[in-house]
Amino acid sequence: MDxxxxxxxxxxxxxxxxxxxxxxxxxAMASDLMSDVLTLDTVNTMLITxxxxxxxxxxxxxxxxxxxxxxxxxxxxxxxxxxxxxxxIIIIESASxxxxxxxxxxxxxxxxxx
Amino acid sequence: xxxxxxxxxxxxxxxxGHASSEVKKVLKKLNVDPKITxxxxxxxxxxEVNVVAHAYRGEIFxxxxxxxxxxxxxxxxxxxxxxxxxxxxxxxxxxxxxxxMGFGAGMGLANINKNTDELNIYSEVNKGTTVEMITYxxxx
Ligand SMILES: Nc1ncnc2c1ncn2[C@@H]1O[C@H](COP(=O)(O)OP(=O)(O)OP(=O)(O)O)[C@@H](O)[C@H]1O
Ligand SMILES: [Mg+2]
Numbered sequence: 001m002d003x004x005x006x007x008x009x010x011x012x013x014x015x016x017x018x019x020x021x022x023x024x025x026x027x028a029m030a031s032d033l034m035s036d037v038l039t040l041d042t043v044n045t046m047l048i049t050x051x052x053x054x055x056x057x058x059x060x061x062x063x064x065x066x067x068x069x070x071x072x073x074x075x076x077x078x079x080x081x082x083x084x085x086x087x088x089i090i091i092i093e094s095a096s097x098x099x100x101x102x103x104x105x106x107x108x109x110x111x112x113x114x
Numbered sequence: 115x116x117x118x119x120x121x122x123x124x125x126x127x128x129x130x131g132h133a134s135s136e137v138k139k140v141l142k143k144l145n146v147d148p149k150i151t152x153x154x155x156x157x158x159x160x161x162e163v164n165v166v167a168h169a170y171r172g173e174i175f176x177x178x179x180x181x182x183x184x185x186x187x188x189x190x191x192x193x194x195x196x197x198x199x200x201x202x203x204x205x206x207x208x209x210x211x212x213x214x215m216g217f218g219a220g221m222g223l224a225n226i227n228k229n230t231d232e233l234n235i236y237s238e239v240n241k242g243t244t245v246e247m248i249t250y251x252x253x254x
Contacts, residue, residue: 035217
């Protein structure tokens, strides 16, 4: 799934200036537990989370996750945005609940990991 | 051989992951296989966050040679009473503060164990912990 479609489907707002054209999402993981995210060993995987802090971005960086969707109006800080942009990571914010976002994306073909 | 050295402050969740990020950049520049790089930096990041979350301060020593990467984290802190128990998935003594940062699932050490070729943990209660992680570059 490309980022434009993803944003449209989730009623999201693109926060970062990171390039989005090269990103194609195949899998998603929804979690607020960073060690859980760090077990990922797939590529083209996005993170849907309610955890918005610098370590969310660090975790994505280490796991080669290039798209983070912050659910339920969780806001990113300027430091988070800067770190994400440095690491070619996209941040999208959405007002919808994590459950709803996950359901919509799953219904539109984004795959679960387990 | 290349040697890198970083300091870590306990409780500093703003800078946690800085060393892991630097090491990731170096490994990328050295053209290390991205899969191996991910395993190394995930392990290092988990270990780095453990020092921030559970210890007072620490230092990271990285040695990159052509056939292996050795990373050692030496911290001053409370130490680990029972290392076997700490390695179990789900065991955690993380504080509420640490949990609020997204950590404390009790999965870090198990994650490190899975992602390294060799893992050695030496710990002395009320003194500190040393975590040594070795990844071989040729047999992966
Ligand atoms: N450097 C350390 N100093 C003191 N205790 C530690 C250290 N590293 C780990 N521990 C102890 O081992 C436990 C398990 O560590 P582990 O990394 O597996 O889980 P966690 O840090 O609690 O949670 P998670 O890593 O999933 O965020 C910790 O809760 C803590 O009690
Ligand atoms: Mg941990």
